[in-house]
Amino acid sequence: MEISMNILLTSAGRRGYLVEFFKKALGGNGLVHAGNSSPVSPAFYYADRHVVTPLIYDDDYIPFLKRYCKENDIKLIVSLFDVDLMVLAKHREEFAAQGVTVVVSAPEVIDICNDKWNTYVFCRDNGFNVPATYRSLEDVKKALADGTINYPVMIKPRWGMGSIAVFEADNEQELDVFAEKVRRDIFNSYLKYESAVDEASCVLFQEKLCGQEYGLDVIHDLNGTQKLTVVRKKLAMRSGETDCASVVRYPEVEETGTRLGEALGHIGNLDMDVFVVDKVPYVLELNARFGGGYPFSHFAGVDLPKAIVKWIDGEDASEELTIKQYDRIAQKDIRLIDITFDGRD
Amino acid sequence: MEISMNILLTSAGRRGYLVEFFKKALGGNGLVHAGNSSPVSPAFYYADRHVVTPLIYDDDYIPFLKRYCKENDIKLIVSLFDVDLMVLAKHREEFAAQGVTVVVSAPEVIDICNDKWNTYVFCRDNGFNVPATYRSLEDVKKALADGTINYPVMIKPRWGMGSIAVFEADNEQELDVFAEKVRRDIFNSYLKYESAVDEASCVLFQEKLCGQEYGLDVIHDLNGTQKLTVVRKKLAMRSGETDCASVVRYPEVEETGTRLGEALGHIGNLDMDVFVVDKVPYVLELNARFGGGYPFSHFAGVDLPKAIVKWIDGEDASEELTIKQYDRIAQKDIRLIDITFDGRD
Numbered sequence: 001m002e003i004s005m006n007i008l009l010t011s012a013g014r015r016g017y018l019v020e021f022f023k024k025a026l027g028g029n030g031l032v033h034a035g036n037s038s039p040v041s042p043a044f045y046y047a048d049r050h051v052v053t054p055l056i057y058d059d060d061y062i063p064f065l066k067r068y069c070k071e072n073d074i075k076l077i078v079s080l081f082d083v084d085l086m087v088l089a090k091h092r093e094e095f096a097a098q099g100v101t102v103v104v105s106a107p108e109v110i111d112i113c114n115d116k117w118n119t120y121v122f123c124r125d126n127g128f129n130v131p132a133t134y135r136s137l138e139d140v141k142k143a144l145a146d147g148t149i150n151y152p153v154m155i156k157p158r159w160g161m162g163s164i165a166v167f168e169a170d171n172e173q174e175l176d177v178f179a180e181k182v183r184r185d186i187f188n189s190y191l192k193y194e195s196a197v198d199e200a201s202c203v204l205f206q207e208k209l210c211g212q213e214y215g216l217d218v219i220h221d222l223n224g225t226q227k228l229t230v231v232r233k234k235l236a237m238r239s240g241e242t243d244c245a246s247v248v249r250y251p252e253v254e255e256t257g258t259r260l261g262e263a264l265g266h267i268g269n270l271d272m273d274v275f276v277v278d279k280v281p282y283v284l285e286l287n288a289r290f291g292g293g294y295p296f297s298h299f300a301g302v303d304l305p306k307a308i309v310k311w312i313d314g315e316d317a318s319e320e321l322t323i324k325q326y327d328r329i330a331q332k333d334i335r336l337i338d339i340t341f342d343g344r345d
Numbered sequence: 346m347e348i349s350m351n352i353l354l355t356s357a358g359r360r361g362y363l364v365e366f367f368k369k370a371l372g373g374n375g376l377v378h379a380g381n382s383s384p385v386s387p388a389f390y391y392a393d394r395h396v397v398t399p400l401i402y403d404d405d406y407i408p409f410l411k412r413y414c415k416e417n418d419i420k421l422i423v424s425l426f427d428v429d430l431m432v433l434a435k436h437r438e439e440f441a442a443q444g445v446t447v448v449v450s451a452p453e454v455i456d457i458c459n460d461k462w463n464t465y466v467f468c469r470d471n472g473f474n475v476p477a478t479y480r481s482l483e484d485v486k487k488a489l490a491d492g493t494i495n496y497p498v499m500i501k502p503r504w505g506m507g508s509i510a511v512f513e514a515d516n517e518q519e520l521d522v523f524a525e526k527v528r529r530d531i532f533n534s535y536l537k538y539e540s541a542v543d544e545a546s547c548v549l550f551q552e553k554l555c556g557q558e559y560g561l562d563v564i565h566d567l568n569g570t571q572k573l574t575v576v577r578k579k580l581a582m583r584s585g586e587t588d589c590a591s592v593v594r595y596p597e598v599e600e601t602g603t604r605l606g607e608a609l610g611h612i613g614n615l616d617m618d619v620f621v622v623d624k625v626p627y628v629l630e631l632n633a634r635f636g637g638g639y640p641f642s643h644f645a646g647v648d649l650p651k652a653i654v655k656w657i658d659g660e661d662a663s664e665e666l667t668i669k670q671y672d673r674i675a676q677k678d679i680r681l682i683d684i685t686f687d688g689r690d
Contacts, residue, residue, distance in 0.1 A: 016678050040580070040589065042676045170529070177522045184515070235385065239584050244385065244684070299681050329685040331387045333361050336644050339589070340674040 005030040005312060008074045010053070010065070010088070011081030012036050012043035016337070017295050018080065018305065019046040025306035033072060035065075045337045056084050057193055062091050069100045076312055077102045078268075078290070082161060083194060085289055086110045101312060103222065105266040105288045112264065113286040114194065116158050116204055126263045128256065129282045131207040131275075137179050140205035141172070149207040155179055157186050158204045159194035163240030168208065179203055209284070211277035214253050215242055215293035218261035218270040219304060219321060222311050228321040229257040230297040235329065241292035244331040247300035247323060256281045269294065269304060297323075299330045350375040350657060353419045355398070355410070355433070356426030357381050357388035361682070362640050363425065363650065364391040370651035378417060380410075390682045401429050402538055407436050414445045421657055422447040423613075423635070427506060428539060430634055431455045446657060448567065450611040450633045457609065458631040459539065461503050461549055471608045473601065474627045476552040476620075482524050485550035486517070494552040500524055502531050503549045504539035508585030513553065524548055554629070556622035559598050560587055560638035563606035563615040564649060564666060567656050573666040574602040575642040580674065586637035589676040592645035592668060601626045614639065614649060642668075644675045 012034035022032045034047035044050035092102040120133040134140040155178045156166045165185035167178040195202035217230040236244035271291025273284040301324025307317035357379035379392035389395035437447040465478040479485040500523040501511045510530035512523040540547035562575040581589035616636025618629040646669025652662035
């Protein structure tokens with residue numbers, strides 16, 4: 001018998017489909033609430049309830065969420081945004097104390113994922129292949145000069161998201177100019193908040209990998225035990241998110257994901273980018289949450305939202321964590337929804 | 346009584362919603378075919394029939410389409426891609442001779458829209474406000490030096506699409522680097538085909554306008570007579586396409602669109618970008634086709650696909666060209682569809 005449970009998705013933004021997946025997972029036994037700091041949030045359209053929260057960096061953000069959970073009998077929080085993950089990770093014990101499970105990893109794990117320099121160091125030190133990465137112009141120029149790497153070089157924010165402020169340099173002049181530009185873009189955007197940790201080296205320089213890109217969902221249960229690794233072949237990208245993909249059988253890549261997840265010890269989903277160059281998998285990025293590629297795994301028959309609901313209820317979720325169809329090509333398609341904010345909440 | 350009619354949408358690509366709009370417009374009295382040179386085309390998913398065509402620049406492209414129209418009793422062709430428009434425009438008489446209406450403007454009109462330098466000259470010479478635009482580094486540097494314009498300067502392909510290879514320079518060093526980069530990006534992409542017309546000046550330099558952006562549908566009937574101008578306030582962009590917008594009343598902007606359409610004399614839809622700076626409308630871009638913003642007009646109650654079908658049938662379409670609701674905010678949302686190509690055609 002299913003227990004009724006209300007769920008809050010924070011930083012829900014554009015992820016209307018996840019609201020739908022969680023609603024379906026509850027099957028009417030509870031409500032799905034969507035939270036976001038902006039009232040213009042497509043996810044609100046799908047949610048049973050929605051709430052405009054304070055900004056993540058606002059002092060009242062966590063107190064607000066705790067009050068909201070009490071008032072609305074929320075039992076489960078799932079966050080969909082990197083910056084939000086860290087704030088929630090640091091306070092997950094307080095939520096647990098009032099009976100709310102936050103599906104989030106430890107702050108140390110979030111830090112390894114959000115900080116792309118830490119991602120690089122973690123992967124390298126744990127024996128995974130990674131593109132050569134540098135934190136300063138001097139270091140990358142030295143590596144170029146001594147032939148360790150060649151152009152093109154990717155220049156990106158160390159704490160970055162999607163394709164924001166990512167440039168590709170084909171020569172030294174571009175390298176100099178883009179390094180300065182990425183830095184300026186960071187401090188003209190909300191990326192400046194996370195970058196404040198280390199302003200002097202908030203720009204990364206990375207060897208460009210040329211190969212086929214894969215997206216992985218490395219799925220752990222709420223105790224961090226490995227359950228399933230899904231491998232998606234990326235067929236088209238748009239704004240830094242997977243636009244067209246196919247779930248495939250690729251044991252070597254799957255094994256890389258599973259092994260990395262075990263080294264990392266995350267909770268729930270780990271979205272992972274892997275490039276395969278000459279049959280060798282390289283780890284590029286980690287996000288300790290549902291990523292933009294998750295719907296492709298869902299499309300292939302995986303149902304992590306349902307598994308999470310079952311785990312909370314103490315049930316087994318093997319069926320939900322089984323891939324039902326491989327090699328179908330799925331594409332994100334466009335439809336319009338009315339998101340006029342009429343102040344209902 | 347409605348006449349049965351089959352419709353072919355060429356270069357249908359991602360525009361599944363337009364296939365749906367045309368199917369609804371036919372109401373079962375005919376089939377909607379979607380054509381594209383790539384078999385991995387989301388629009389195929391929605392179409393009654395689909396066909397993988399030769400590449401637009403292939404010698405067999407037009408003969409192929411003419412054969413296809415005969416074999417499938419196609420009466421109407423609507424193209425959704427700039428490069429395709431020009432090829433079809435040059436051959437529209439041949440299609441007309443075999444009883445097929447191609448909803449496309451004259452080649453001269455397509456040229457004014459596709460070539461952003463011609464857009465600039467056309468608008469300027471017809472008394473519309475335009476951002477200062479230059480075809481060479483020398484000219485833009487002179488304009489910067491004598492204070493005609495200031496940084497930032499936008500650098501973009503003269504024959505460009507969406508946000509491909511568009512950069513913003515904040516100083517002279519960036520200007521030099523991006524000028525070279527845009528040129529290289531053009532010749533490493535399919536933009537090189539149109540750019541072959543004038544390789545020496547295929548990069549444009551444009552004053553950056555800071556203001557609110559609007560998207561317009563300037564709608565003419567199949568004889569080029571003005572019927573309706575829709576003004577959309579753009580609230581969010583993604584990959585160079587409108588992601589969130591609202592149809593608004595804005596007489597000054599509407600009048601700009603209507604007047605420009607009359608000067609241009611296009612057929613069907615003209616998608617137009619306008620920036621309003623200090624209450625003055627500036628014309629930025631023109632596309633003589635359904636643009637990525639059209640669904641927002643449709644959402645507001647306009648039904649151009651139905652109007653086109655009615656015009657072909659010799660009927661009045663005033664009702665279809667009436668805006669039914671203003672000021673609702675609509676957002677493009679994501680859903681997944683299965684586009685696995687199983688060789689059905």
